[in-house]
């Protein structure tokens with residue numbers, strides 16, 4: 001069974017495009033059991049990373065009303081997919097695809113949090129406080145290479161209140177896309193495991209979206225997890241957007257994270273349909289090939305089970321128990 005930290009299938013379908021990576025008909029043969037399905041309200045003209053080095057400025061904020069209207073359409077799109085929706089870790093079972101409703105950027109949540117419970121009732125179980133843009137809660141990290149993530153201010157008062165409210169309701173708080181100051185604010189405020197659903201090791205690829213070793217240590221110490229992102233620009237040492245990147249680059253990050261944090265804190269966070277991934281992986285159908293590569297690199301049955309699904313299940317169970 002494979003549980004995954006991030007896909008953009010909903011956005012593809014909302015745009016009327018056919019999925020490139022997240023072809024659900026391939027799920028049974030690949031053992032794909034679902035994971036985080038992003039509701040992402042698009043910023044206009046998000047560029048592909050240009051030539052290295054690059055520094056893409058943060059896009060303009062998305063107004064709350066616009067974000068609500070679009071997110072409602074995105075949720076309807078998700079509900080039209082042939083997937084179950086996750087309310088507890090036990091909802092993930094072999095033989096079907098289960099979706100965690102994940103907001104990538106909290107713009108559809110009112111800054112006074114007045115509609116947060118309504119979103120929860122509609123299935124929301126995971127919130128990325130920011131995408132790579134500023135909002136009422138904090139500031140995302142701009143796409144840069146090479147660069148660290150220490151760019152811009154931390155969480156606002158509303159951001160800290162949102163983290164506390166998510167802890168109370170049992171909504172996972174996702175750190176991917178958040179800048180460094182925001183990351184450390186969440187680490188101080190949250191009483192749940194720290195989670196980066198789709199980010200990699202900065203020591204191996206110096207993209208601003210990747211996690212520094214101190215951040216990895218904080219995630220480990222909290223009992224959290226990092227979902228390894230399959231985007232070639234966050235995998236490769238040179239940060240280049242090259243589809244002919246071998247999938248052993250994914251294994252390289254898994255191995256590094258397992259060495260730094262322990263294998264209990266590493267999982268997958270594919271970014272399917274949201275990024276250029278290694279061509280030989282191609283999507284859901286290629287996941288067994290990736291598992292074979294993990295085994296070839298020395299990961300045994302127990303480790304593979306943790307990386308492919310057990311770590312996600314543990315963190316979901318620890319996070320979704322509201323009070």
Ligand code: ZN
Pocket residue numbers: 104177198274
């Ligand atoms: Zn993302």
